[in-house]
Amino acid sequence: MKHTYILVCLFLFISACSSGKIYQTTSDSGYQAFTGATILNGQGGTPIKDGVLLIRKGQVVAVGPRNKVKIPEVAIIEDVTGKFIMPGIINGHGHVGDVKGIEPGHYSRENLLDNLGLYGRYGITTVVSLGGDKKEAEPLRAIHDSTTTQRARLFIAGEVITGKTPAEALAVVEQNHRLGVDFMKIRVDDQLGTAPKMPAAVYRAVIKRSHQLGYKIATHLYSLADARDLLLAGSDLLAHSVRDQPVDAAFIQLLKKKKAGYCPTLTRELSTFVYGDTAAFFQDPFFRREYDSLTIQPLIDPARQSQMRQSKSAQTYQQQLPTAMANLKKLSDQGIPIVFGTDSGMPARFMGYFEHLEMEMMAEAGLTPRQIITAATKNAAHYLGLKNVGTLTRGNWADFLVLDADPLTDIRNVRKLNGVFISGEKVEK
Ligand SMILES: [Zn+2]
Structure with missing residues (x-):
């Protein structure tokens, strides 16, 4: 388990250095975990600090604080600490x-x-x-x-x-x-x-x-x-x-x-x-x-x-x-x-x-x-009446934005798009 973790970290580090991008492609298991961000799930409640958004094959599996979401070992980890996640x-x-x-x-x-x-x-x-x-x-x-x-x-x-x-x-x-x-x-x-x-x-x-x-x-x-x-x-x-x-x-x-x-x-x-x-x-x-x-x-x-x-x-x-x-x-x-x-x-x-x-x-x-x-x-x-979109909740499509700044302090921060994801897949520029 430790080896996998080190390998994943190494892989993330190398690809971050070579491409300047922090996002990976989906793993074979289909699991992706976005960790460390403040997450607005779209329900209008208090944002989740140091949250985890867990996705499998384009759909949300779990959203919650880090200590409440179990991340499968096979998941690709996207460390987005300091960022903000909100639904698309x-x-x-x-x-x-x-x-x-x-x-x-x-x-x-x-x-x-x-x-x-x-x-x-x-x-x-x-x-x-x-x-x-x-x-x-x-x-x-x-x-x-x-x-x-x-x-x-x-x-x-x-x-x-x-x-x-x-x-x-x-x-x-x-x-x-x-x-x-x-x-x-x-x-x-x-x-x-x-x-x-x-x-x-x-x-x-x-x-x-x-x-x-x-x-x-x-x-x-x-x-x-x-x-x-x-x-x-x-x-x-x-x-x-x-x-x-x-x-x-x-x-x-x-x-x-x-x-x-x-x-x-x-x-x-x-x-x-x-x-x-x-x-x-x-x-x-x-x-x-x-x-x-x-x-x-x-x-x-x-x-x-x-x-x-x-x-x-x-x-x-x-x-x-x-x-x-x-x-x-x-x-x-x-x-x-x-x-x-x-x-x-x-x-x-x-x-x-x-x-x-x-x-x-x-x-x-x-x-x-x-x-x-x-x-x-x-x-x-x-x-x-749109099905499976709008909030980041289990079973919905993983359509979301990763932002560099807090949209709740200024709506113009929604422009600070670090990444747009539709079905968990990054939309390229
Ligand atoms: Zn019209």
Whole structure:
């Protein structure tokens, strides 16, 4: 036993010297033990100091303090003393597969894998795509892969359901059902008066049928009145902020009664006006590690910037962002489950980076790092019904982040990614 230990240490030492990386490949036994870190398991409790995260074949076997977890002799030991481990981020409202750089129209299996890789490298280990999903996405869904490789897990909603009549909309529900989606998604919004809004009779029929088929339903909404009626109709997730006015006590009571999640997507609002000038984050090295000058070129074109500054809708969304942020804080204070999401994966909503920006905006709105992390891990999994992800507990996938600094003292420390692991496998840069 002692010899094995010495050999393992020697091996770790040699490979650390030669490659500069501290992580090994999986042992034949499939056991890996990450030792010495402070572990946030995603349940929202007190972090485990000097913890052990024991994994076998991509799944969590045990999490606990060093003296409580028995590490099998055959395990590969990863000493991560001084680091912080938390579950991977779940984006409960993203889009995947269509955008390359900032250009739409690239939907393909290859681009899906590219997008999911990008999310993964930023520590977003699961993405719930709420619409625009085509047949190429179905075989890549989380349900089919026991071990994902170098990419985020994927859940899909198929096509966003639209229709002027219940019959038209129900045909889309059936089409999504045949595709094999994880959720249904509808949009109830007149886009600031520029588009027809789905009538209540139509969305009531869609929600009813979706529930009959066993699907949760996520709804795109804008106004308090629509949010209220959608909850009454049975919506399981409000997939954007209420932005037109402050939420009131009756609405909070209704949200509690319906046990629905609330997904703020603050960066969606940001993206509607931030390119009126040169966005400050274009200089951020954490942004530039994945997005180059060529990609952002169109967004720094003065003519385009001026057009955005003059856009009425951009001005309206900007004016209403403080309402969205105040509503988030109020709902969170009232104990409403906040589900993390960004609406990234649309043009100029930068996948991976926007999730970090969203966490910072949630902090700016007044949420604590602990509340933000809970929204992005346990809540996202629970309120979207995602299986075996979200917390580091026995039987769940070992999707986690190793961080160089404590995310509970500053949410920006989630950027200090020492390693991203999906099914226990390190996502390479
Ligand atoms: Zn969306």
